Amino acid sequence: AAERSQRWVRFTPELDAASNQDTLELLAELKTALGSNQLTLHYQPKICLLSDAVLGVEALMRWQHPERGSIPPGRFIPRAEHSTLIDQLTAWAIDTALAQLVTWQAQGLTLSVAVNVSTRNLLDPNFVDSVLSLLDKHQVDGALLELEITEGAFMLDFERTTAELTRLANANITLSIDDFGTGYSSLQYLDALPVSMLKIDQSFIKSLARNSSSAPIVRAAINMAHDLGIQVVAEGVETRTAFELLRELGCDVAQGYFMARPMPAAQFNDWHTDTQG
Ligand code: C2E
Ligand code: CA
Ligand code: CA
Numbered sequence: 001a002a003e004r005s006q007r008w009v010r011f012t013p014e015l016d017a018a019s020n021q022d023t024l025e026l027l028a029e030l031k032t033a034l035g036s037n038q039l040t041l042h043y044q045p046k047i048c049l050l051s052d053a054v055l056g057v058e059a060l061m062r063w064q065h066p067e068r069g070s071i072p073p074g075r076f077i078p079r080a081e082h083s084t085l086i087d088q089l090t091a092w093a094i095d096t097a098l099a100q101l102v103t104w105q106a107q108g109l110t111l112s113v114a115v116n117v118s119t120r121n122l123l124d125p126n127f128v129d130s131v132l133s134l135l136d137k138h139q140v141d142g143a144l145l146e147l148e149i150t151e152g153a154f155m156l157d158f159e160r161t162t163a164e165l166t167r168l169a170n171a172n173i174t175l176s177i178d179d180f181g182t183g184y185s186s187l188q189y190l191d192a193l194p195v196s197m198l199k200i201d202q203s204f205i206k207s208l209a210r211n212s213s214s215a216p217i218v219r220a221a222i223n224m225a226h227d228l229g230i231q232v233v234a235e236g237v238e239t240r241t242a243f244e245l246l247r248e249l250g251c252d253v254a255q256g257y258f259m260a261r262p263m264p265a266a267q268f269n270d271w272h273t274d275t276q277g
């Protein structure tokens with residue numbers, strides 16, 4: 001705890017001097033961004049393939065830099081992950097997403113909201129308590145919050161991560177494996193974890209068609225997940241062909257540009273009214 005209060009950034013030694021300097025600057029600016037409304041969340045709908053209903057949204061972080069314009073998360077998130085700043089970013093994302101969820105509830109929209117969690121967050125001993133206290137702050141049922149976690153998280157410290165995730169699952173929070181198929185993808189551990197969703201990585205989905213090489217992989221992943229009682233989300237659904245094939249393969253949920261891009265909350269409301277009536 002003493003260590004945490006000293007400084008907001010702690011570097012990992014493997015960064016070399018040059019990238020360290022770049023990263024230092026970026027992180028200092030990101031720290032400022034966090035306190036000055038430069039960060040926002042965009043929301044991308046997740047569609048039930050059985051009913052066409054909008055089940056929820058994934059919250060995706062956006063950074064509008066005053067001079068450099070929009071900086072994509074792929075540029076700043078991985079660097080923030082080298083420091084404790086990622087803990088503040090994730091807490092901010094959950095806080096903001098839950099506030100938005102409460103606004104939607106007041107408008108009569110029942111949605112779940114998914115927030116991306118970094119591997120490093122799960123190594124923060126305060127992480128689970130901070131999530132639970134944010135649910136309490138907003139008086140939101142844990143069942144409406146989903147946390148997307150990549151497979152790498154479990155490889156660092158399997159036992160500890162599993163224990164932390166079990167505490168989250170006990171609060172009814174949905175845990176999803178993000179980018180499934182790109183990492184270790186050990187089918188053994190999937191059964192041992194308290195996860196209820198698996199998101200097949202977009203690299204398998206973007207060009208999915210009946211005769212594409214990824215079709216058997218996607219089919220196998222869906223069947224395997226279902227055998228384990230796990231629901232399947234396909235991300236990166238860009239075409240009608242992929243959308244229809246996924247429905248045929250028994251995939252549960254679809255997300256991608258074919259339905260909608262990530263968008264600010266106000267635009268999401270318009271989209272929802274237009275598509276759901
Ligand atoms: P991800 O979690 O795998 O998110 C999906 C990415 O694919 C998002 O990119 C989304 O905009 C994009 N996408 C969605 N549908 C389609 C599609 O049909 N086609 C294509 N080509 N792309 C699609 P984005 O928003 O640039 O985010 C990139 C990554 O940055 C995310 O990948 C996630 O790893 C990370 N990220 C974004 N927001 C957060 C956050 O709040 N916290 C953390 N820890 N990571 C975040
Ligand atoms: Ca994700
Ligand atoms: Ca993903």
Ligand code: CA
Pocket residue numbers: 178179
């Ligand atoms: Ca990713």
